[in-house]
Amino acid sequence: MPSHPRLLSLDAFAKTVEDARVKTASGGMITMICVLIVLxxxxxxxxxxxxxxxxxxxxVDRDINKQLDINMDITFPEIPCGVLxxxxxxxxGDLHLDVVQSGFEMFRILELGEQVKDDLPIMALSSNFDxxxxGLSEEERNNGAPCGxxxxxxxxxxxQYCCNTCExxxxxxxxxxxxxxxxxxxxxxxxxxxxxxMxxxxxxxxxxxxxxxxKINRISGNLHFAPGAPFSSRGRHLHDLSLWGKYAEKFSMKHKIDHFSFGEDPGSSAALAYSDIDQVPSIHPLDxxxxxxxxxxHVALYYLSVVATRVEFLENKRDPVDTNQFSVITHDRPIQGGRDDDHRNTMHAQGGVPGVFFHFDISPMRIITREEYAKTWSGxxxxxxxxxxxxxxxxxxxxRSVWAAEQVLRGKKDA
Incomplete structure (x- = not known):
C-alpha cells in the first residue's frame, strides 16, 4: 500500500525493525505471567x-383498587374454637365482622394434640340480621308459626322479630x-x-x-382476633367479653403463626423465583x-408494612409471579396498663380488648424484581x-523497567 505523508504522521502503532528487537529471559517470564493473568x-x-x-x-402500584388476599394459619393452644x-x-370504613366462615377453616386441638374440624358453625354470626x-308475617301468625x-x-x-336458633x-x-x-x-x-x-x-x-x-381492600386497616361477638357503638368497635371473663382461670393469648402472607399463597412461587440466587428477600417474616x-x-400487636412485588424470570422462561413482601414490628402489652416488666421506664396505656391485632399499612408503590444476566454480550x-x-x-x-535496570547494572559491571 503506497504511503502517504499525512497518514504516516497519524500512525499510533509505530513498528520496530525485527533486527532491533531483543528477547530476554525476563521478558519471557513476564509474558507467561501476563498470559496466566489474562486467562x-x-x-x-x-x-x-x-x-x-x-x-x-x-x-407506582396501579392495582391499588384491586382486593388483596390475606393468608393465615394461626394456632391458639389455650383458646377453644368458638371463643374468638x-x-x-x-x-x-368497611367492617367485615367474623370472617372466619368466609374462606377459613377452624380445627379443634384436642388434649393429645389431635386436630378435628370444628362442628359449631352456628356461632359464626355470618348471616344477615334481618x-x-x-319476624312472622300475618299469615304465619294466624297459622300459629313458632316465634322463639x-x-x-x-x-x-x-x-316483629323471632329468635328460633341459638345463633x-x-x-x-x-x-x-x-x-x-x-x-x-x-x-x-x-x-x-x-x-x-362449649x-x-x-x-x-x-x-x-x-x-x-x-380478601381485603388494598388500603391500611387491621385484622384481629378477639373474644366474643363483635358490635359497634358510637363509632367504636367492641366485643362481648362476658364468656372471656366468666372463666377467670382459663384462656391466654399464646399463639403460633405457622403462616402469614399477602397475595399469592404459599407454595411460594415467589420463593422459588429466588431459589438459585443469593439475594433472597424475606417475604414471610412471621412464618x-x-x-x-x-x-x-393481654394484647399482641403486629405492625406490618406491605409492598406489592412482581417477580419476572430470566428470558421469560416462566410466567411472572405477583406476590407481596412485608416487614413487621411486634409489640404486646397488658390491658390493665402499668409499667413494662422488662423496661421499667416504659408505661403501658390502660384499656382495649384482649386479642391479637395485625395492623397493616399497604404501600402505594410496587417493587419489580427481574432476573437478568450480570453482563450483556457486548459488556x-x-x-x-x-x-x-x-x-x-x-x-x-x-x-521495559526490568530491561532498563539490567542495562544499568551491566554498564556498572563493565565499568
Whole structure:
C-alpha cells in the first residue's frame, strides 16, 4: 500500500525493525505471567457474564383498587374454637365482622394434640340480621308459626322479630350489647347442644387452629382476633367479653403463626423465583413466630408494612409471579396498663380488648424484581478486550523497567 505523508504522521502503532528487537529471559517470564493473568480475568468475565442477578425497580402500584388476599394459619393452644372471632376493619370504613366462615377453616386441638374440624358453625354470626331474626308475617301468625324468644333483646310484642336458633339469640344479644356468656339457660342453645359442647371444650382446655384466606381492600386497616361477638357503638368497635371473663382461670393469648402472607399463597412461587440466587428477600417474616406470653388480659400487636412485588424470570422462561413482601414490628402489652416488666421506664396505656391485632399499612408503590444476566454480550467482549489490553500494557511497562535496570547494572559491571 503506497504511503502517504499525512497518514504516516497519524500512525499510533509505530513498528520496530525485527533486527532491533531483543528477547530476554525476563521478558519471557513476564509474558507467561501476563498470559496466566489474562486467562484468569477471561474466566472471571465469563463467570460474571453467565451469572444471574436480581435487579429491583420501584414503580407506582396501579392495582391499588384491586382486593388483596390475606393468608393465615394461626394456632391458639389455650383458646377453644368458638371463643374468638376474626374481624377486619380498614380506613374506608368497611367492617367485615367474623370472617372466619368466609374462606377459613377452624380445627379443634384436642388434649393429645389431635386436630378435628370444628362442628359449631352456628356461632359464626355470618348471616344477615334481618334474615336470621326475621319476624312472622300475618299469615304465619294466624297459622300459629313458632316465634322463639329473644329474651328481651328485641321487640317481639307483635312478632316483629323471632329468635328460633341459638345463633339468632346471640346475634340479638350482640345488637343489644348484652353479655351472651356461654349460652346457658337459653333454651335454643341448650336444645341445639351448643352449651354442653362449649363447656366441655373449655373444661378440656382445647385449642383452636384457624387457616385459610380472605380478601381485603388494598388500603391500611387491621385484622384481629378477639373474644366474643363483635358490635359497634358510637363509632367504636367492641366485643362481648362476658364468656372471656366468666372463666377467670382459663384462656391466654399464646399463639403460633405457622403462616402469614399477602397475595399469592404459599407454595411460594415467589420463593422459588429466588431459589438459585443469593439475594433472597424475606417475604414471610412471621412464618414460625411463636407468642409465648401466657397472660389472659393481654394484647399482641403486629405492625406490618406491605409492598406489592412482581417477580419476572430470566428470558421469560416462566410466567411472572405477583406476590407481596412485608416487614413487621411486634409489640404486646397488658390491658390493665402499668409499667413494662422488662423496661421499667416504659408505661403501658390502660384499656382495649384482649386479642391479637395485625395492623397493616399497604404501600402505594410496587417493587419489580427481574432476573437478568450480570453482563450483556457486548459488556462481556468489552471486558475481555479491556483485560487483555490492560495486562499487556502493564506487562510491557514492567518489561521495559526490568530491561532498563539490567542495562544499568551491566554498564556498572563493565565499568
Amino acid at each position: 484468569l480475568l477471561i474466566r472471571n468475565e465469563y463467570y460474571e457474564y453467565t451469572s444471574v442477578v436480581i435487579r429491583p425497580e420501584l414503580v 372471632t376474626l374481624d377486619i376493619l380498614d380506613l374506608t 334474615e336470621l331474626c326475621k 324468644s329473644c329474651y328481651g333483646a328485641l321487640e317481639q310484642s307483635e312478632s 339468632s339469640v346471640r346475634l340479638a344479644y350482640a345488637a343489644k350489647q348484652w353479655g351472651f356468656f356461654d349460652g346457658s339457660e337459653i333454651s335454643q342453645c341448650e336444645d341445639e347442644g351448643y352449651v354442653a359442647k 363447656v366441655e371444650r373449655i373444661n378440656n382446655n382445647e385449642g383452636c387452629r384457624i387457616k385459610g384466606s380472605a 414460625g413466630f411463636t407468642f409465648d406470653v401466657g397472660r389472659k388480659n 462481556f467482549i468489552l471486558g475481555i478486550v479491556s483485560s487483555i489490553a490492560g495486562v499487556l500494557t502493564v506487562g510491557a511497562a514492567l518489561d
